[in-house]
Amino acid sequence: MKTFKNKLYIALFSAILAGVSCEKELEFRSPLGTDSSVPSQITDTKVISLPGKVKITYKVPADPNLAYVKAQYLLKSGELFETKSSIYSDTLTVEGFADTNEHEVKLYSVSKSEVVSAPLVVKVKALEPPFLKVFESIRIDNAFGGYNLTAKNDAKESIGIMVMRKNDFKQFEVDNQRSVRTRVEDVVSKIRNLDTTRQEMAVFVKDRWGNSSDTLFTSIQPIFEQEFPTQNFRAFELPGDAPSINNDARVEYMWDGRYGWPWTSFTHQVNGGSIPHMITFDMGNKGKISRIWIRPYPEGNRWYYLTTMKRFEIYGSVNPSSNGSLDSWTLLGSFENVKPSGLPYGNDSADDQAIASAGLSYEIEVAKPEVRYIRVRCLENFAGGTALSINEIKVYGSPSK
Incomplete structure (x- = not known):
């Protein structure tokens, strides 16, 4: 009997709420008065x-x-x-x-x-609409394994950069996987894993009101990418390079295919001093570099964000100066690692560990010249020093034949 009463009360309460809701909705939708006079103009x-x-x-x-x-x-x-x-x-x-x-x-x-x-x-x-300015700023460049599309959206308006490619009937149609919908100021879209044959594509920009720009027709030819063979790598110590922590942490261990200690390269903070630590190696043949993959050293088998590089630079050269200066080197890129979890030093989440253990990739601009020698310069590690530790390194790009 109690259960039946409770159900009855709930039903009555729901009916009352429904009535109140309907009444409020009617009140909202109805005019607020009966005055039929015409209001004054602004x-x-x-x-x-x-x-x-x-x-x-x-x-x-x-x-x-x-x-x-x-x-x-x-x-x-x-x-x-x-x-x-x-x-x-x-x-x-x-x-x-x-x-x-x-x-x-x-x-x-x-x-x-x-x-x-x-x-x-x-x-x-109105002044020139943002979607037209975005269209005028579009740039498409060949990249390793794909292409890079960049544009400026100074107004930070919601826009769509619609990328089209030809279907089986040789007609252009929108490719939603390659199109970009955003409101950021600096638009960057990097498409990879494409065949290296020349491909036609078209691009136009639209805004949230359905306005569309003209269409830009172009073609791309992705650059062939492969891993530089590590059997040709060798250490190439120069004046100014930091000493390893001991003989069991040599530069050569960066490409030996083994994980963990002692198969890692690790510089000595005290003997190397407080200035940025550098290490150098020779790839054995020159070529254009697309990206460099680095697996941090897992101290204690799991803690990656300790002597892992936080801020660092990568340089390349075809003929490095014997005095160890950077004058004969080209800066390939400046990079910064950010701990995904944001946890304080000494505390890594499961995601932090998973991402670091999979290795981190650092892309090199395609406009950079061919190089043979690589130099890594650590500006700051997560421990607050300048020593660097690298468990494994791989270099990708297009080696010269």
Whole structure:
């Protein structure tokens, strides 16, 4: 009997809530008054042109019957767009313009009874819309195993860079896997694992109002990538290179294919001093480098973020100076490792350990020259020193024949 009463109370309570909800919804959807008089129009309109949009300021009339102000205007698609602003604001922003031509915006005062005033027509001209600026900035470069697409989105607007490639019928269609949808300022898309044959592609940009740019037609030819053979590697110590912690932590252990201690390269913090530690090796033949893969040394078999490099540089050369200076070296890249979990020193999460144990890749810009010798320079490790430890290293790119 108690269970039945509880169910009855719940049913009654739900019915009451439903009634209240319906009543509130009806109240919200219904006009707030019965006054049929036409509200006063806004005055003193001023127009501020912005990229792809226009801000309109005005003076709100002292009309107690006024509820809000709305603007209506046509977009390039022919769609009638509408935006509203309450009586507590003196500004409306109309967006979505696809050009810098003159457009009409109709401004209406709306009463609490939803009575609409006659339109006040304002002529507006937006500045060049963001999606067109993004399109103008697009750059597509061949890369190892794919291509790099970059663009500038200074306005940080929501845009889509739509990448198209030919289907089986030789017709261009959008490839959603390669297209980019973002609102970041610096757009970077790196596509990899493509065949090295020449491929046609097309790109256009659209915004959230459906406006689209022209289409850029181009072709790419990914650069062949392979691992440099480690059997040709050898240590190449130069003046200024840091000494290893002992004979069991030599440079050669970086490419011996074995994990953990003692098969790791480890410089001596005390004997190497507090300046950035460097190590150097010869790959045996020159070539363009696409990326360098480094597996950090797991101290205690699991703690990676100790003497692992935090901030470091990688240099390359074809003919290094015998005095050990960096004058004959090209900076291939400056890098920084960030612990994924953000935990303090000495505390690694399971994700930290999994990511580090899989190794970390550092991409080299394709414009960098061919090199034969590699120099790693540690600016700071996670322990706060400058010593460096590398368990394994692999170099990828296109070796010269």
